[in-house]
Amino acid sequence: MPVLAMKDTVYRSENGTRVDGLLERKQIYAGQAPELFVLEKYYLANQVLMPEQLMKVSGSAEPAVLAGMDIVMIPGDEDNFKVTTDADMRRFLKQVKSLFEDMYSAAVDSQAR
Secondary structure, three states: OEEEEOOOOOEEOOOOOOOOEEOOHHHOEEEOOOOOOOHHHHHHHHHOOOHHHHHOOOOOOHHHHHOOOOOOOEEOOOOOOOOOOHHHHHHHHHHHHHHHHHHHHHHHHHHHO
């Protein structure tokens, strides 16, 4: 599974209003999609979850973790991000705009030669 090492300090809070502790940054990673699993094992990991458990799954790797599957981490990429929030969409549109501007500049430069 592609992951990013945590760069920020991460806190634990029981109620969301007070800091109850600190998590060890060296042990915290942000998972990225897409993940890759052996289909049969992953399918079975999902099958054994009760419907109420399945509805609480917060990421596609969670059934594999709960089933004890061997999940290997590989380096992720900061530019690989999900578009979930308005801020994500703005980031995506900014990157697309930059990409097209670069492509346009390269095309103009090649025609000028």
